[in-house]
Every structure is written in C-alpha cells, then in structure tokens.
Amino acid sequence: MTQIELRGIEKFFGAVQVIHNLNLAIADNEFIVLLGQSGCGKTTTLRAIAGLETIDQGDILIDGKAVQHLKAADRDIAMVFQSFSLYPHMTVFENIAFPLRATRMSSGEVDKAVREIARILRITDLLDKKPSALSGGDMQRVAIGRALVRRPKAMLMDEPIGALDAKLREEMRAEIKRLHIKQGSTTIYVTHDQIEAMSLADRIVIMHEGFIQQVGTPDDVYSHPANLFVAQFVGSPVMNVAEAGVSEEAGAARVTIGEAQAGFEFPRELLSKLNGHSNGGLTLGIRPEGVLVRHDAALGYMPVEAQIIEPLGSFDIVDLKVGSKMLRARTKAGYVSGPGEKVHVRIDPEQAHFFDAASGKSLGVRL
Numbered sequence: 001m002t003q004i005e006l007r008g009i010e011k012f013f014g015a016v017q018v019i020h021n022l023n024l025a026i027a028d029n030e031f032i033v034l035l036g037q038s039g040c041g042k043t044t045t046l047r048a049i050a051g052l053e054t055i056d057q058g059d060i061l062i063d064g065k066a067v068q069h070l071k072a073a074d075r076d077i078a079m080v081f082q083s084f085s086l087y088p089h090m091t092v093f094e095n096i097a098f099p100l101r102a103t104r105m106s107s108g109e110v111d112k113a114v115r116e117i118a119r120i121l122r123i124t125d126l127l128d129k130k131p132s133a134l135s136g137g138d139m140q141r142v143a144i145g146r147a148l149v150r151r152p153k154a155m156l157m158d159e160p161i162g163a164l165d166a167k168l169r170e171e172m173r174a175e176i177k178r179l180h181i182k183q184g185s186t187t188i189y190v191t192h193d194q195i196e197a198m199s200l201a202d203r204i205v206i207m208h209e210g211f212i213q214q215v216g217t218p219d220d221v222y223s224h225p226a227n228l229f230v231a232q233f234v235g236s237p238v239m240n241v242a243e244a245g246v247s248e249e250a251g252a253a254r255v256t257i258g259e260a261q262a263g264f265e266f267p268r269e270l271l272s273k274l275n276g277h278s279n280g281g282l283t284l285g286i287r288p289e290g291v292l293v294r295h296d297a298a299l300g301y302m303p304v305e306a307q308i309i310e311p312l313g314s315f316d317i318v319d320l321k322v323g324s325k326m327l328r329a330r331t332k333a334g335y336v337s338g339p340g341e342k343v344h345v346r347i348d349p350e351q352a353h354f355f356d357a358a359s360g361k362s363l364g365v366r367l
C-alpha cells in the first residue's frame with residue numbers, strides 16, 4: 001500500500017520559480033504519468049518526490065507521512081533514469097543484487113529475489129553477462145530490475161525508454177505495462193511523449209511552465225481537454241483551433257470560422273450552452289477526425305478546395321481552406337485524390353470543443 005500526496009509544492013531555482021502550487025494525490029498501485037514539454041518541471045517534481053531535490057514550500061506525503069525532510073535513502077523509493085546507470089564491471093546478476101547486498105538478506109534470499117525479478121523481466125538468460133554485452137532495451141530491463149528488486153514503496157521513472165529507438169521503445173512500453181500489471185506498484189513516470197503517456201497511464205498529469213494543466217485518464221485529457229493548451233498538446237495530428245463566431249439562423253446555431261461567409265450548422269442548444277459567450281471571444285476546437293469530408297454536396301456541408309494531402313498509411317490528413325482558415329481533416333486513405341479537388345466539409349457538432357478565447361479554458365459544452 002503506497003499513496004503519495006503532493007500538497008502546495010513550490011520550487012525555485014534562484015529567482016526562477018519552476019513549480020507553482022502543485023497538488024496531486026496518487027492512489028495505491030496507480031500508474032501516473034507526468035507529461036509536458038521540456039522544461040515544464042516534470043523531472044524536478046519527480047526528483048523532489050525521490051528526495052534528490054529540495055522543495056521551497058509544501059508537503060510530500062508518503063502513506064500520510066510527511067517526508068520532505070527525509071533523505072532520499074530513507075524514503076524507500078526507487079528511481080530509473082534515461083541513462084543506463086549499470087555498474088559495468090558487474091554481471092547482470094550482481095547489478096540487480098546490488099541494492100540487496102546492503103540489507104540483511106542471506107545470499108540464498110538474494111539469489112531467489114534476483115531470479116524472481118529476472119523471470120518477470122524475461123532476462124534470466126542474461127544474468128551472467130556484463131552490461132557491455134547487452135542491447136539498450138536489455139540494459140534498461142536490468143536497471144528496472146535493480147530498482148524493483150528491493151520492493152520499494154514506489155517506483156519513479158524519468159524518461160526510462162527515451163534513449164531507445166522507436167521499435168524498441170514500443171516493445172519496452174508494453175513490457176513496462178505488463179510489469180506494472182503484474183507487480184502493481186505505485187508508479188510515477190515522466191515523459192514528453194504523449195503516446196507513451198496515453199498507453200501507460202491510469203491518469204496523466206499535464207504540466208506546462210510549472211503549472212498542472214489537467215489531471216485525468218487518457219480518455220479525459222483527449223476527449224475533454226480542460227483548456228487550449230491540453231487540447232493542442234494531446235492528439236496527433238493536433239486539434240484544429242479557430243476563432244469562432246456563433247449566431248442564430250433559421251432555428252439553428254451557425255458557427256463561422258476564418259471570416260467565411262457561410263457557417264457550419266450546429267444544434268440550437270449550442271446557443272444556450274455557450275452561456276453568453278456567443279458574442280465573441282470564442283475559440284472552436286475540432287480534431288481532424290471531427291472534420292467530415294464527402295465528395296458530393298449534402299445538407300450542412302460547405303464546398304471547399306483540398307490543398308495538401310498527407311498520406312499517413314491507413315489514413316490521410318487533408319488540408320481544407322475554409323475562408324481564411326485551414327482545417328485539417330482525417331479521411332480514408334486516397335479518399336481525396338489530390339490538391340485542388342473540390343470536396344464538401346462539415347464539422348461534427350458532437351466532436352466540437354469550445355474554449356474561452358481569452359483564458360483558453362474549456363467551456364465544457366457537450367452536444
């Protein structure tokens with residue numbers, strides 16, 4: 001049982017504040033991913049939990065006990081870094097056994113513990129090898145084994161697979177997930193890779209410039225982004241955003257973007273749901289899969305010209321000019337044959353997001 005709670009954490013480096021009033025409660029066995037661009041404060045947060053960095057304000061509680069004044073060694077937390085920090089002169093077995101040597105375990109118990117963790121990580125056949133004989137992925141498996149072998153209260157991982165090539169990263173991602181399901185330890189994982197975050201996390205913490213932007217399940221942050229930053233940070237290709245105008249016309253709501261004369265038809269209830277934001281200061285967000293494209297004219301569809309087509313294998317991303325604004329749509333591969341083709345476009349109201357243009361906050365409108 002390990003719960004971790006961060007309360008009102010503030011951190012300065014000199015005069016620069018890099019963490020602002022950070023609050024987060026992590027449940028037992030939860031896999032939390034801190035996600036954000038380089039420099040947003042993820043690593044500093046992780047190091048503060050581990051005790052490798054001091055904090056200027058706030059409390060770090062492990063199982064309800066404040067630990068911010070404890071040394072790293074007294075917090076019983078293991079950490080895995082991006083660089084493979086193995087001892088080169090020791091075998092894999094000795095590397096994994098190392099944290100246990102300082103304990104009172106008998107050599108028989110150490111042997112058993114190392115073999116058990118090696119079995120879970122599928123590295124039993126590597127136990128007699130030296131790190132120099134291992135691939136990058138195997139080195140990181142050993143580093144994870146060494147971190148887990150003493151059954152720490154929590155596992156912290158800082159971009160543990162960031163240095164591996166794409167194929168290996170994918171493999172290791174699955175491995176880390178499998179390991180977590182099997183071992184079930186409270187884990188905090190730092191990455192700037194949203195696919196890694198989406199595939200691993202129970203909940204994702206999205207950070208920007210030292211502030212938490214949103215905490216939620218992968219589906220929450222993708223389907224209900226709290227603000228424009230999250231909306232554009234999560235999802236690839238990125239969400240289209242455009243300043244929008246909303247008016248009432250013929251019993252329906254009409255949403256215009258990019259100074260286009262014609263607008264997109266939305267259900268009338270949009271007007272009441274926008275709560276007075278319909279007079280301006282509104283930003284529309286729509287993911288490429290919410291931009292619907294068809295060849296022939298149909299009710300509610302606007303004629304437009306395709307600009308650029310990006311084939312991405314199983315689907316294409318097609319740039320469409322709507323007034324002065326470019327909207328990116330996701331279509332079946334080859335659906336639009338080339339630039340200049342005339343197609344018809346519509347925005348799926350159910351997939352539309354509306355934000356306050358000034359604050360960037362989501363207005364929480366669901367149609």
Ligand SMILES: Nc1ncnc2c1ncn2[C@@H]1O[C@H](COP(=O)(O)OP(=O)(O)OP(=O)(O)O)[C@@H](O)[C@H]1O
Nearest residue numbers: 013014018036037038039040041042043044045192
């Ligand atoms: N020891 C330090 N001294 C001064 N500034 C630091 C120190 N460590 C980090 N910073 C600054 O604090 C901010 C947050 O850094 P941090 O490493 O936590 O970000 P990050 O999101 O983990 O980024 P990255 O993915 O690049 O590690 C950055 O602006 C960084 O330059």
